[in-house]
Amino acid sequence: MRAAVREAGRATVHLLTGAGVALLCHLMLGFLMVTAVLTAAVFGAAVLPEAVLTLRRLAGLERRRAAAWSGQPVPEAYEPLTGTLRERIRTAVHDPGSKRDLIWGGAQLLYGMVLLYAALILWGPALLVDGFWCGLAGRRPVLLPLIGRLADVGAGWSRTLLLPSPEARLAERIEQLTVTRADAVAAHGAELRRIERDLHDGAQAHLVALSMRLGLARRAYGKDPETALRLLDQAQDQAESALTELRHVVRGIHPPILTDRGLAGAVRALAASSGLDVAVETGGAEDGPRAPAAVEAAAYFVVAETLTNAAKHSGARRAAVELGRAPGRLRIAVRDEGCGGAEEGRGSGLLGIRRRVAALDGTVTVASPAGGPTVIEVELPCAW
The missing domain is CATH 3.30.565.10 (Histidine kinase-like ATPase, C-terminal domain)
Incomplete structure (x- = not known):
């Protein structure tokens, strides 16, 4: 019973803060209406991007609340409000993420308050009924967990409304793939330079020395067989070193x-x-x-x-x-x-x-x- 009361209390606090966010949404929506009028009148156009940024911060607060309650992060995706005033206004008006924030603000104003009222109304019957059932053969509470379900519902609705739109997720994915492709090209170029360096400094150097020793051995073969034999021994060692370097390069490409x-x-x-x-x-x-x-x-x-x-x-x-x-x-x-x-x-x-x-x-x-x-x-x- 005590654990159920604590959990219901935690859920009520969550719903209470949600109602607070709903009141902020009420103020925010009013501020946006005033901003829209000022923007239409031209002389207040500079206020619109700042109002949208404020709305984004409020939506970010709700994302953190929903993530803290559900344990699932709620990602965000916005177009940056940068550039000239005209560009910032255009972005503020057409950004899909800000549009979803606006829809969430209107919905939060409704369900944030309704869920809190439902939880407050449920507390009295829950304490009476659950106290009776727990006192009767120690049965489990039946109504207190419903307050936690209300908090789950609120967090779920917020998550659904604040998730990035499919278009925003697609744009983010394209940007991510662009960066990934650039990194892959850079890594591929670095790998090719490493292989070229290893071949030039290792196997190629040994092969050049091997060719020189074979040439010297060929010249010395008729006049000084002992010197030619010694050069051939050195050439064999050089060939083995070249093979070792080549194996090293191959292992760097795909280890056998x-x-x-x-x-x-x-x-x-x-x-x-x-x-x-x-x-x-x-x-x-x-x-x-x-x-x-x-x-x-x-x-x-x-x-x-x-x-x-x-x-x-x-x-x-x-x-x-x-x-x-x-x-x-x-x-x-x-x-x-x-x-x-x-x-x-x-x-x-x-x-x-x-x-x-x-x-x-x-x-x-x-x-x-x-x-x-x-x-x-x-x-x-x-x-x-």
Whole structure:
């Protein structure tokens, strides 16, 4: 009974603040009407963008209230009110997000007050009836939970009215994909430059030296066979070094171990060679069909880069890698018990990880407080 009363009290406070927001909406709608008249009269046009900004702030307050009650964030999508006065007025008038805020303001004025009155009216019968039933063989309350349902209804209506319009979500998605494409192009260019540098400084240099030694051995073959034999031995060593460099370049493009062992086996190999005590939990990632090659490669490089950073910079001795399946997703989590404080702008490789993951429309979450631990979680879309 006490728990039910506390929950009903919390719901009533939520509805009371909702009624307060409704009163603010009443004032806001009146202010907007005055602003519209002034705008039509021209001399008050500069007030309209500021009024729309005020409405956005009020809607933002309701989004936070609804998210705090339901536990589900309510995103927002607005066109920025920037530029000349004419451009700001045009945006204020035509922005779909502001139009939805206006519709919500009118609705909140109604249901915000109605739900509060319903909750206040329900309190008396709820205490009497529920007190009777709880005193009778300790049965559960039947009316007090209804007050919480009223708060659920209010938060649900606010969420429905304040969610971005399909057009706004589409525009936001297009903008996100534009940024992602730019990052993917930048990452691809950086990868090509790295491969070119590795080939030029590594394999190509060894092949040039190999060609020179073969030429010298050919010239010395008739006059000094011992020198020619020594040069051929050096040429063989040079050829082996070139092959090693080429294998290194190939591993940087798509590690053969992924093809041979799969993602779980490749991650275990990374853990064994990282220099840290790494615990690997596959979480069923080995069961069933494999992920696409591009997804496996991205996951492999995420783990490789993260473990390398941990070994170099964190001062940790232990780390843990978790792989997990989800419907349409591959999840990777890497945790180290180091000093924390990892930042993208400090050459920690996080920017490269984020770009590689964004190219596949995945997400990266980094938690690295000072003193540790550092946890990097990645989700990649995956058609199993």
